[in-house]
Amino acid sequence: MTFRKTIFWLHLISGCVAGVIVLIMSVTGVLLTYERQTIDWFDRGLRAPQQPGRPRMPLEALLAAQPAAPTTVTLRAEPGEPVMLTYGREGTVYVDAYTGATLGKGHTGVRKFFQSMTSWHRWLGQEGPGRQTARAITGACNLAFLFLLMSGLVLWWPRRWTAASLRAVTWFNGQATGKARDFNWHNVIGFWSLAPLLLVVASGVVMSYPWANALLYRMTGSELPVQGAGGGSGGGPPRGEGRGPRGEERRPAAPSYEGLDLLVENAKRQDPEWRVLSFRPAGPRRAPLAFTLDRAERGRPDLRTTVTLDRESGEAVKLERFSDQSAGRRLRTWVRWVHTGEAGGVTGQTVAGLVSLGGVFLVYTGVALSLRRLAAWRRRRGRQADVVETAKADRLG
Template identity: 45%
Template sequence: MRRLRLILFWTHLVAGVVAGAVVLIMSVTGVLLTYQKQMTLWADLRGVEAGPPSSGAAALSADSLVRLVASRSKKTPTAVVWRNGASMPVEVQFGRDGRQYVSVYTGAVVGTGSAGMRKVFSVATDWHRWLAMTDDARKTGRAITGWSNVAFLVLVLTGMVLWWPRNLTWTSLRSVLWFRRGETAKARDFNWHNVIGIWSALPLAAIVASGAVISFPWASDLVYRVVGEAPPPRAPEGGSAPRTAEGGAGGRERPSAPMAGRTTDNAPLVGDVPTLAAARMSDWRTVSLAWPKSTEAPLVYTIDRGMGGEPTKRATLTISRTGERTKWQPFDSLSTGRRARNVMRFTHTGEVLGFWGQTLAGLVSLGAAVLVYTGLLLSLRRLLAWRRRVARATASPQPDALRA
């Protein structure tokens, strides 16, 4: 057992030293990204007046609104988002070309979103995902953050063993379960490292493991294989991925293609969206329509009664415009592999548990930053102490017998 702990200790130490700086960057940016969706929406709608212009004013039909947007825009939307509430504007997304918030009563543009807030989160995301590398270097940056995340998982798993007291008594447990005052710098760092490590170990393991699933295709495929399913086909590298209402392929915004002719005839016939949503999910909060690629393409709606990152509260409604049957896909109807993969995706941000899950993920990310900081300080002190021992051994005089 002693030898096992020694092996785990050196594995823990080496992984921390090698990946520590990158893990620190990911932890700090993870804290900054905790409430990204809420803060972005708040900044976008701050000061926006989108309520009825007069008492009893009737809202435009969703068809009329979408046709109006399509007729006056020089860009093709990528998605349209309706939010439940009489004073909530409709959001029209244009991929990398931005977005417009449109009054549901007049069709007028009442806002274009907060460029400053989005820039802050864009910079934080770039550092979190690929260390702010650009263009072709992003692939290298993503590999570095991905493998550093794997090293962090090793740190967490080995730490679960190392942080646990060898003698399981209340006194020894208390010393690692809560912060102590009046300690030297070294003892304080050791105490903080243990306390934060123990309290954050389980949620941190879930966040880091789900991060590996996001980073590596083989890890994502493994989720399906574990439950006995074949992984879904993957888009070829450099090819296009399915669009999402959150903004482009895989959550990233992308340039939109020009609309052929830019006439109202090309606008999708979307029907009465609020009524359509309420019929399927009475407590809906948002309905997102991925803009169809053609007039014959089906209408794909994502109806959500959560905060945008709770897959169990989301469903997809696909309405064919060529005669096929309407398809309704709530979370429970998905295969086991897809359900597991969706849950893993939003476990990384904590959103799978709603607001309190996000809060927990943010606190754990903050704790991870402290863990890396204290861990690197402890490693540096160990290195300096080792160098002092070597220097003393080298400088000490040799006995006469040994000299002879």
């Protein structure tokens, strides 16, 4: 068996094994493309700037007046922007920064839809203990998808570099039907989607496997951070939140708002150009409080500063800018945003969504070609059986 034929059969088998899961991840990837923009659009009435006309209400009093402690508090620099209070999976509430009046709750249905799509994308919709098994399956299939993309390039490579052969695998043939059409679509979509899909899928592998994450650090000659010390996963639930060992919901610790306004003002001074400031108020009364200041909405970790302040003195205990991180940590921080395309803004999101749609067609055409191959093989076997039976009959006659 030649090298190319070996790659072909490995490609076909991997596609048949991982195809359904890759299809689910691709479809949900398409649906998650404009998650942030969609949520903002549905919440646009609640996020409309309020008329200032008076000093901002002290944040300590504003939060103390809330019926429940939020998991995350988000402030925006633009005058009149409301305070956004996030309550984990329970939703988001917008509060007038000047009066403390509740403006309304974010669109719950839209958020639940995207939470469901994220759950299917990462864990095949599983909850509780089943997530660990589902995550292992999606991780393995994502790794198989990476192999499919790289082996697909080998199979796509024209045997002869002529204008006709190159056009056949890089441009759609509107006249083709049946097997020829599926083959043409598979090659053309694979060619135009390959580079961005490699980024999307490879970043998914880094987030799925500790060895891939460690490899990222070793490639840059950086020391791998201690798990739990920050910078490992670049995500996860807020501190004190999440699920316990039996899958039950854990509530954040009761927060202390004493001296919070002074802490917020001190945090703002760390980056005068901040646009979005967020923090998680949960934690022991005297524990340091971490603030994140962003110069952009999302997707630009290089424009983010994190400062941890002592609650009693208000002094900075730790200040971390993107430039202060190791090369491995900086690269790892980009991974999550490369995966969603948000590292490239709306254009990057659009490209990520389009290549995810390309992944849907790659699975469809790949399965169609496999079924056609199987049907052709069964027909050949049938004809061979007929020839054998005819030969037997001739001998007996």
